[in-house]
Amino acid sequence: MDSDEGYNYEFDEEEEECSEDSAEEDPEDDTLEVELDDPVVAGGERDECGETGGSGLGPGQDEEDYRFEVLTAEQILQHMVECIREVNDVIQNPATITRILLSHFNWDKEKLMERYFDGNLDKLFSECHVINPSKKSRTRLMNTRSSAQDLPCQICYLNYPNTYFTGLECGHKFCMQCWGDYLTTKIIEEGMGQTISCPAHSCDILVDDNTVMRLITESKVKLKYQHLITNSL
Structure with missing residues (x-):
């Protein structure tokens, strides 16, 4: 977790090979449909939630009138x-931290x-459930365990x-085997990607x-984790 280059948000060759094996299990993960036209209510005004009542379609419109790009x-x-690069040109945080921040704001860079x-970084990072990178060095020194036993x-x-122990900046450390089992369960069985928290209680x-x-x-x-992350966009 100390390196900013460990996760480059790209599929590697080994993972592409296993994508064929998992295609039957998760066909919906390979592509996403993005709606290009927002629903418009009568009078030409766009509803704040993008809905026009029950169907979300304007007068005289049906689903065939909408354009989608896969x-x-x-x-x-x-x-x-x-998006991460654009934001990091300004705030200059580790890419993985910026990804979590953007995800919290539904990838709204301006927000x-x-x-x-706005002057309250501690509150922002707390809401996003990450440690402020500017405080990581102090946290690491406080939580470093040195023992020959x-x-x-x-x-x-x-x-x-x-x-054989590792952990997050919160200071909670567990053995690598338990970490691997914990993450695998969260990703495969629970379908969690961007919201996996530290295994420590509370x-x-x-x-x-x-x-x-x-x-x-x-x-x-x-590969499943990467698909879950891309689906968060």
Whole structure:
């Protein structure tokens, strides 16, 4: 999680190979339909929620009048990368942190920038369930454990060397095996991507993309995670 380059929001060759195997299981993950025309109510005014009552269609309109463009996962990822780069040109945070911030604001760059510079960064990062990057160095020093003895994992209660433990900036550390099992369960069984939090009880700090991709070893799980992230756009 210390590196900003660990997750580049692109599919690698190994993951593309397993996409064929998982196509039958999750065909809806490969493409998304993006509506290009917003619904318009009578009189030409757009409803705030994009709805016109029950059907969301204006007078004389039917579903065939709407234009849709099918985007591939790669196209969506490219759009996400561009959004992250544009925001980071200004706020200069780790890419994975910026992705979480953008996701919190439904990828509304203007709204994020407005909140970011309103003078209350601590509140913003708290709402987004991430640690302020400017405070990471202090947090890391406070939570560094140096011990030559084996330590018990607080999930499986097995003893491991200190080097076998890892965690987030919140300071909660668990063995890598438990981390991998936890993330796999959240991704595969619960279908969670952008909202996976620290395994520690009552800790709401979100797991960043670098950490997920570093601790997950199965290509199928990595691919599923990437699809869940792209579907958040």
